[in-house]
Amino acid sequence: MNKYLRRISALFLALSLCLVSCQPRQIATTMVLKKTEGTVNIQDGKQKTIEPAEQLGLYSGYQVETSQTSYAWINLDKVKLTKMDAESEIEIAKRKNDLEIIVHSGKLFFHVTEPLEDDESLDIRTSSMIVGVRGTCGWVENSKEEKTRVYILEGTVECQKNNSDAEDKTVPVSAGQMAEITRPAEGEEQIVLSAFEVSDIPEYIMEELREDDELRQKIFEESGLDIADADQDPGELSDGENANPSLSFNEHVYHGSPDSCQLTPSQARLFADELSQAMKIGSDQYEQLIAGQAEFSSYPFQSYAILFDGGNGIPGIFFSSGAYASTSTAPEHPGAEVISWAAVSYQTMFHLEEPNEIYHTCLENLFLADGYLFSGNLIDGGTFYDAYVYPLVDGRMQRASTMAGANYEDGTYHVDGQPASEEEFNQWTNTWKTPSEIGYEYAIDSSGGCWGMVPAEDVLAALTDYANQE
Numbered sequence: 001m002n003k004y005l006r007r008i009s010a011l012f013l014a015l016s017l018c019l020v021s022c023q024p025r026q027i028a029t030t031m032v033l034k035k036t037e038g039t040v041n042i043q044d045g046k047q048k049t050i051e052p053a054e055q056l057g058l059y060s061g062y063q064v065e066t067s068q069t070s071y072a073w074i075n076l077d078k079v080k081l082t083k084m085d086a087e088s089e090i091e092i093a094k095r096k097n098d099l100e101i102i103v104h105s106g107k108l109f110f111h112v113t114e115p116l117e118d119d120e121s122l123d124i125r126t127s128s129m130i131v132g133v134r135g136t137c138g139w140v141e142n143s144k145e146e147k148t149r150v151y152i153l154e155g156t157v158e159c160q161k162n163n164s165d166a167e168d169k170t171v172p173v174s175a176g177q178m179a180e181i182t183r184p185a186e187g188e189e190q191i192v193l194s195a196f197e198v199s200d201i202p203e204y205i206m207e208e209l210r211e212d213d214e215l216r217q218k219i220f221e222e223s224g225l226d227i228a229d230a231d232q233d234p235g236e237l238s239d240g241e242n243a244n245p246s247l248s249f250n251e252h253v254y255h256g257s258p259d260s261c262q263l264t265p266s267q268a269r270l271f272a273d274e275l276s277q278a279m280k281i282g283s284d285q286y287e288q289l290i291a292g293q294a295e296f297s298s299y300p301f302q303s304y305a306i307l308f309d310g311g312n313g314i315p316g317i318f319f320s321s322g323a324y325a326s327t328s329t330a331p332e333h334p335g336a337e338v339i340s341w342a343a344v345s346y347q348t349m350f351h352l353e354e355p356n357e358i359y360h361t362c363l364e365n366l367f368l369a370d371g372y373l374f375s376g377n378l379i380d381g382g383t384f385y386d387a388y389v390y391p392l393v394d395g396r397m398q399r400a401s402t403m404a405g406a407n408y409e410d411g412t413y414h415v416d417g418q419p420a421s422e423e424e425f426n427q428w429t430n431t432w433k434t435p436s437e438i439g440y441e442y443a444i445d446s447s448g449g450c451w452g453m454v455p456a457e458d459v460l461a462a463l464t465d466y467a468n469q470e
Contacts, residue, residue: 038070132158176223248466256309269467282321282346299323304453314395316351320450336452367439
């Protein structure tokens, strides 16, 4: 009996070992939502909304979308990490040990700390490119214009055009290189490689690099990109230039917290030059205005401006000028002093497009809301109305994310390019055209106004004072 029992036990042990050894590997197939920041929307394969939660399992067909100033971290097993930037949308597709992340729009950071096994694959796909990832670090950008760029910080990936031609060769992209698909004047699309700089690395990725000394060292060794100073405070620059505008700014000239402002003295000088130029343009146009219309000559010229926090302490400037008429208050601009122009001479909003470049909006109607800029215009004598919402990300004005319009003459409306009812149009405007503390407007009769600003001379003096600290 004992001999029989020993044989049965041995048989069960052998069978158990066989079953364990035959289990398929789960590497690159286990995905969880590690954490989120801000507003993150998740839908399963049946378009059912799923409430975000830490360690939430993500499966094939799931879609994840981040809103303005919102981020999502996704773990691929325990050794692979992806991070979605704000205003990005991805979709997950899995087949056994093959994993695919489809980036519909926005940016996706990836960091695979251990190379995949031979029978595993991790592809990041966009509408125009497939990126084969094994053990590397970088990010993928897919704009709304379906323009894809792939940046590699460490390691090497294989890129391929996303089309039906299976004969297309893959192109290796190594650390320090950026790949994008271009279409020459004649010929087929091709993947073109170029180098990129530390300044091209988005802030949402820098936040991850600041916490990983080992990764920064690998990036430097493989790409030559020296981001050793990435672990310094965001306001501290590698050239020793410190951002501390609170020494010169206060709530009178800065909308936001001056202590959080990341403007440097050299950037302050750029802003000062641009503001001085805007004041001159406004004054010159005012002189032309009163020369042709004597009724405005009794109104003095005035210009107003304000510095504001456009996100993460990166500032922009609103500017407005014209023939000064009066000062008042208005309920739609709570707590803001409204300056009325008998006639507008020049208005704009500008911000840092790059560390040393200024971007002007040149929009006639614009106001600052929570995380976005709103522009609405009556045109053709008030017959038509067009409005746009421009997200603010890290101080920069992005492309319009939603828009609406009306033809009051024939009573037709549209929202995001689609026909809409008057009720849907009104709902859109009520959602986005909210009370604001800063802005300017231009009326059909050339009059207008601004609110939430102070004399431009005060802002210029503060910028000049800070710039002189270089």
